Amino acid sequence: MFFYHLFIQLSFSYLGTFTFGLFINMPKKALHTSSLIGMLGWLLYWTIYRLALGSILANFLAALLVGLLGIFCSIKKKMPTTMFSTGLVPLVPGASGYQALAAFINAQTTVAVSKTIHVAMVAGAIALGYVTAQVIADVFYRKSRPR
Template structure:
């Protein structure tokens, strides 16, 4: 399969996952397309960084950072709370399969395998949380500087 075919398939399924989850949690229809854009952009960043050879933590961090920054921008554009875009946008990055496998391994008594899988889930979760925190900080700093600049212009 060619690289472009893989990219298109990844984009399409990440967009569908984000929009589908957005429909499930009743995201306003005016925000659904941008939820899909956010989710697919975050997934493509994750996928690309993972293809380069960066670990799971770095790939999830950069994917979540991309989602977080885009969500702040989209929230301003659509005049909606950021959480409307955050939740569906992060769905493609959530480690559902390793979490399921960890629970299954625990039930079957394979504690060593379960520990490895739980560690994988924790690493991914920490990467996502760090990406969101940095995106929020970047957004706050940017808009604070923007307000200061506006206030200086109004005073002059």
């Protein structure tokens, strides 16, 4: 049963990233790589979340992985790093945002505020993870560049 769930998680995270890349008209030579990066980021998120370490930490580490892999692939493929940022798509807290909005509409103020704060924290963790990857790459590049 575990491998069935793993297969579902991997295939849908790949397909979600792939279709988003198609939607924004991403170049074909970056589409497959970006989808693999999104799948690996989701796999890390899903593993950490299933280990009950929290969704904030899971999103941060997954975004960090997506950022580092995106930078690595941008160097290898000689493309802008932003081509591989679509790997963040599976991490976006869409369901939580929907639940927060539904709670606001149904006048469940306490639940709505709680969900909204959670969405903001997850979005912040994703942004912080991605920026941290860029900072790590910048520090590494400065040390490896000859003066």
